[in-house]
Amino acid sequence: MRIGVLAVQGAFIEHERMIEALGHEAFEIRQKRDLEQEFDGLILPGGESTVIGKLLRELDLFDILHKKIREGMPVLGTCAGLILLAEKLSGDDTVHFGTLPVTVKRNAYGRQLGSFQTVAEIAHIGEIPLTFIRAPYIECADDGVEILAKGDGNIVAVQYGNQIGISFHPEVTDCTAVHEYFLSLCTA
Numbered sequence: 001m002r003i004g005v006l007a008v009q010g011a012f013i014e015h016e017r018m019i020e021a022l023g024h025e026a027f028e029i030r031q032k033r034d035l036e037q038e039f040d041g042l043i044l045p046g047g048e049s050t051v052i053g054k055l056l057r058e059l060d061l062f063d064i065l066h067k068k069i070r071e072g073m074p075v076l077g078t079c080a081g082l083i084l085l086a087e088k089l090s091g092d093d094t095v096h097f098g099t100l101p102v103t104v105k106r107n108a109y110g111r112q113l114g115s116f117q118t119v120a121e122i123a124h125i126g127e128i129p130l131t132f133i134r135a136p137y138i139e140c141a142d143d144g145v146e147i148l149a150k151g152d153g154n155i156v157a158v159q160y161g162n163q164i165g166i167s168f169h170p171e172v173t174d175c176t177a178v179h180e181y182f183l184s185l186c187t188a
Contacts, residue, residue, distance in 0.1 A: 001186055004029045004039040006065075008055040010047020010080055014171035018179045019043075032060045041074040041186035044081030046133065046169055049106070052080055053096045062096075069099050074162040074185040076178070079135055082165040090139050100165050101142035102158055107134055122157055123148040125177045130156065130168040137167050 003019045005012045007028035019026035029035060029042075042065065044052075056062040069075050069085075077085040077100070085100035092106065115133045122128055123146065130151065138155035141147055148157035148164075156167040162185050170178035 001025065001041070001183065002027060002037070002039040003041045003043060003183075003186065004034070005043045006045060006052070006056075006061075006081075008059060008061075009051050010045045011078075011169065011171060012043075012045045012047075014169075015043045015045055015078075015179075018171050018176060019183075022176055022179060022183060024183060029061065029065075030059075032064070035061065035064045041076070041182065042068065043182075044075060044077040044084050045171070046079030046081065049080035049083035049096070050094070053084060053094070056084075056096070066097050066099070069097055069163065072162050074182065074188075075164070076182040077163070077165045078169055078171065079133065079167060082138075082167060083136055085163060085165050086138075087142075100158070100160050100163050101145055102155075102160075102165065103139045104136045104165075105139050106136050118151060120149050120151055120156070122178070124159075125181050128170070128175045128177050129173045131170075131172050132156075132168050133172075135167045138165070 001024045003026050016026035084096040086104040087098045087101045088103040090105040146159045
């Protein structure tokens with residue numbers, strides 16, 4: 001199985017290592033020609049969502065990826081990746097892909113110094129460590145969106161069809177459970 005990892009900015013290498021550790025191939029999506037190859041799933045990593053959104057358009061990646069997501073390609077959006085997928089951002093008119101019917105609050109847990117770790121139960125996955133780094137959370141999810149996890153009363157993980165949006169960074173832990181679940185969607 002081949003997984004494309006958006007690699008224009010942010011924490012992409014950690015996702016690649018996780019996919020490869022699970023015995024699958026990960027490749028970096030940096031330019032339009034990278035999208036000419038076949039792949040089974042897409043990871044939108046954490047980073048600066050505004051910068052990533054701008055680069056998606058400048059590098060002419062946006063339309064092709066948007067089409068693949070709309071057509072059902074499995075996608076895992078972590079932190080900034082969640083923001084890129086969200087239909088709405090709280091207090092911000094910016095919309096990137098807009099394919100995940102949720103409203104996301106950016107930097108909801110504060111700045112870098114507000115980063116923290118906890119443990120929580122994730123539906124379909126089990127209890128795992130969660131690392132939040134300048135993380136958003138999901139203020140509300142529309143009908144049809146499955147809430148996978150909450151932390152401190154806030155929604156931090158959802159699934160809508162083949163899209164998984166999470167506030168935390170599973171790629172910075174030793175736990176492969178989120179990536180394993182994502183890969184199971186890619187093989188379905």
